[in-house]
Amino acid sequence: MLQHALAAPGAAASPLHAAPDTPPKPIVASGYGDDPTRTPAARDAMIRLDAVSKHFAPRGSEAAVTALKDVSLAIPRGEIYGIIGPSGAGKSTLIRTVNGLERPSSGVVRVDGVVISGLDEAALRAERRKIGMIFQHFNLLSSRTAFANVALPLELAGLSRQAVRAKVMGLLDLVGLADKAERYPVELSGGQKQRVGIARALATDPKVLLSDEATSALDPETTRSILALLAQVNRDLGVTIMLITHEMAVIREVCHRVGVIEDGAIIEEGTVRDVFARPRTATARSFIGSLPGREPPPAIAARLTPSPEGARQTVLRLTLSGAAAGAPVISALARRLDIDVALLGGQVDSVGGEPFALLYLGVPTANWASGAVTSVLGEWDIRTEVIGHVA
Amino acid sequence: MSPELLGLVLDATLETLYMVAAATLVGTVLGLPLGIFLATSGKGELFEAVTVNRALGLIVNATRSTPFIILVVAIIPFTRLVAGTSIGTTAAIVPLSIAATPFMARIVEAAIREVDHGLVEASLAMGATPLQIVRKVLIPEALPGLLLGITLGIVTLLSNSAMVGAVGGGGLGDLGIRYGYQRFMPEVMLLVVVVLIVLVQAVQSLGDRLARRVNHRLRRS
Numbered sequence: 066m067l068q069h070a071l072a073a074p075g076a077a078a079s080p081l082h083a084a085p086d087t088p089p090k091p092i093v094a095s096g097y098g099d100d101p102t103r104t105p106a107a108r109d110a111m112i113r114l115d116a117v118s119k120h121f122a123p124r125g126s127e128a129a130v131t132a133l134k135d136v137s138l139a140i141p142r143g144e145i146y147g148i149i150g151p152s153g154a155g156k157s158t159l160i161r162t163v164n165g166l167e168r169p170s171s172g173v174v175r176v177d178g179v180v181i182s183g184l185d186e187a188a189l190r191a192e193r194r195k196i197g198m199i200f201q202h203f204n205l206l207s208s209r210t211a212f213a214n215v216a217l218p219l220e221l222a223g224l225s226r227q228a229v230r231a232k233v234m235g236l237l238d239l240v241g242l243a244d245k246a247e248r249y250p251v252e253l254s255g256g257q258k259q260r261v262g263i264a265r266a267l268a269t270d271p272k273v274l275l276s277d278e279a280t281s282a283l284d285p286e287t288t289r290s291i292l293a294l295l296a297q298v299n300r301d302l303g304v305t306i307m308l309i310t311h312e313m314a315v316i317r318e319v320c321h322r323v324g325v326i327e328d329g330a331i332i333e334e335g336t337v338r339d340v341f342a343r344p345r346t347a348t349a350r351s352f353i354g355s356l357p358g359r360e361p362p363p364a365i366a367a368r369l370t371p372s373p374e375g376a377r378q379t380v381l382r383l384t385l386s387g388a389a390a391g392a393p394v395i396s397a398l399a400r401r402l403d404i405d406v407a408l409l410g411g412q413v414d415s416v417g418g419e420p421f422a423l424l425y426l427g428v429p430t431a432n433w434a435s436g437a438v439t440s441v442l443g444e445w446d447i448r449t450e451v452i453g454h455v456a
Numbered sequence: 457m458s459p460e461l462l463g464l465v466l467d468a469t470l471e472t473l474y475m476v477a478a479a480t481l482v483g484t485v486l487g488l489p490l491g492i493f494l495a496t497s498g499k500g501e502l503f504e505a506v507t508v509n510r511a512l513g514l515i516v517n518a519t520r521s522t523p524f525i526i527l528v529v530a531i532i533p534f535t536r537l538v539a540g541t542s543i544g545t546t547a548a549i550v551p552l553s554i555a556a557t558p559f560m561a562r563i564v565e566a567a568i569r570e571v572d573h574g575l576v577e578a579s580l581a582m583g584a585t586p587l588q589i590v591r592k593v594l595i596p597e598a599l600p601g602l603l604l605g606i607t608l609g610i611v612t613l614l615s616n617s618a619m620v621g622a623v624g625g626g627g628l629g630d631l632g633i634r635y636g637y638q639r640f641m642p643e644v645m646l647l648v649v650v651v652l653i654v655l656v657q658a659v660q661s662l663g664d665r666l667a668r669r670v671n672h673r674l675r676r677s
């Protein structure tokens with residue numbers, strides 16, 4: 066049972082997956098700091114898709130597939146933009162239109178102002194040198210050492226041997242693999258292979274890095290280290306990153322903004338903080354819900370009843386983000402209302418580089434019903450949901 | 457066995473090596489590009505040319521399904537045109553090469569198709585041209601398979617070369633038939649078979665060694 070607490074507490078519990086929130090009130094720090102030139106609208110986008118659709122023609126007995134439906138998207142310079150969606154949603158198709166591996170059936174794709182979707186092969190090749198790409202299965206040449214793999218794009222571009230050597234050593238150093246230069250991919254771990262992949266993608270000094278499930282084949286710890294490297298590349302080299310994933314943890318870890326894609330359409334979009342704090346679609350909610358610590362503790366969940374009738378305790382889920390993340394909610398409730406507040410579960414984390422807390426609290430149902438709890442919590446920008454009641 | 461006979465066997469061995477080496481060279485030089493094209497000209501592939509691909513595939517299949525001995529006879533006019541004669545060791549190189557080319561092409565095609573398509577994707581994303589992809593990615597990545605395929609091709613040529621004896625092509629097979637069978641000298645036949653076995657073994661183990669050396673997919677201990 067999920068009820069938005071800021072509505073009257075006595076109102077009947079609304080069904081799960083309630084209608085989208087009333088438009089979220091603008092949050093002061095929107096993830097762009099106070100610098101208005103950093104808002105997406107104010108700066109021209111590095112990657113821009115306008116009404117992009119992609120249909121795959123029917124093959125044999127298979128029906129035609131619409132992989133992308135009228136997708137519009139603007140990724141500001143210097144951002145890490147995550148696309149999340151279930152399998153088959155069109156994520157790979159979407160990212161592949163950005164470097165022209167896939168031509169849209171209609172619509173326009175621009176990278177740094179250049180209309181990628183309108184280029185001939187030769188011009189497209191030149192543009193692709195400015196767009197690096199990394200892959201789920203690394204796609205390293207088994208016949209080349211780490212060094213030679215990173216050297217490949219430079220050889221393709223026709224650089225001299227000495228120029229290649231200097232550049233490659235610098236890149237291997239950047240990804241922390243200078244000592245593995247002469248190793249073949251088979252001798253490297255998954256994380257090391259992806260580091261080589263990243264070094265290779267950065268070889269031609271691209272403005273944009275595309276990442277298609279680059280951490281999906283890695284264990285959680287290695288995933289974190291690769292994501293940290295991507296964040297470093299974004300910060301230190303100013304490379305705009307578009308990354309695709311089906312794991313919300315990846316979005317939370319490094320992305321500034323996120324788009325949720327389902328059935329070929331972007332159904333939700335915003336700063337990572339906002340989407341985490343106020344997911345509007347069931348898909349976004351379920352992705353966020355799949356993170357560890359998101360669900361109510363099972364022992365509590367089993368005892369919940371939907372009706373406050375005769376209940377002693379009401380279980381709330383508080384979502385505290387940004388400036389409100391440190392709000393002393395428990396002590397404030399306890400002191401001001403002179404009640405006992407039970408901490409039933411939760412997690413404190415960082416989302417999009419900002420603190421983010423999710424707390425399950427138990428408060429006396431009487432104080433909840435009177436609206437007293439709501440009025441105390443209302444002092445902060447906190448999202449409060451009623452999970453249920455305990456007799 | 458008399459020294460003359462041994463001399464005959466030695467000469468025949470050299471003839472065989474000459475025929476096989478020449479046909480391997482021609483077969484590889486023609487079969488490699490043909491095989492690469494067959495592997496990369498299907499629908500949605502690097503050098504997409506579906507009709508040409510299908511036509512070449514048909515020709516390759518037709519040549520490969522013709523029994524070698526029939527091919528030898530069938531192309532005698534062509535052999536005469538190229539070699540100036542249709543009899544002898546040099547003339548035998550023509551049918552051997554013609555049989556070796558489609559064989560090599562199919563083997564090359566299979567080896568190239570084994571290369572992970574992700575590598576082609578990655579190269580395209582780097583801005584590689586199709587020719588660069590062939591030179592820098594497909595051939596190096598397929599090299600172990602290519603070397604094993606060429607080895608197989610040479611072994612097949614050794615066996616085919618024994619058949620051209622039937623049309624006066626010379627070589628070990630010719631010697632075995634003429635002396636071992638027609639003149640009833642089983643020791644010559646035996647020696648011919650032993651030499652062929654040794655040659656096949658030598659070629660195969662050399663091919664295996666080279667293929668292993670260029671294969672970096674295997675973890676070395």
Ligand SMILES: Nc1ncnc2c1ncn2[C@@H]1O[C@H](COP(=O)(O)OP(=O)(O)OP(=O)(O)O)[C@@H](O)[C@H]1O
Nearest residue numbers: 121130131132151152153154155156157158159311
């Ligand atoms: N070349 C193609 N030909 C036909 N259909 C395709 C092709 N590529 C993708 N599709 C279809 O388009 C849809 C979207 O595919 P896409 O690979 O973009 O999904 P995805 O979100 O990346 O999925 P996953 O998470 O499983 O990688 C799927 O239904 C897929 O079957």
Ligand SMILES: [Mg+2]
Nearest residue numbers: 156157158278
């Ligand atoms: Mg995909």
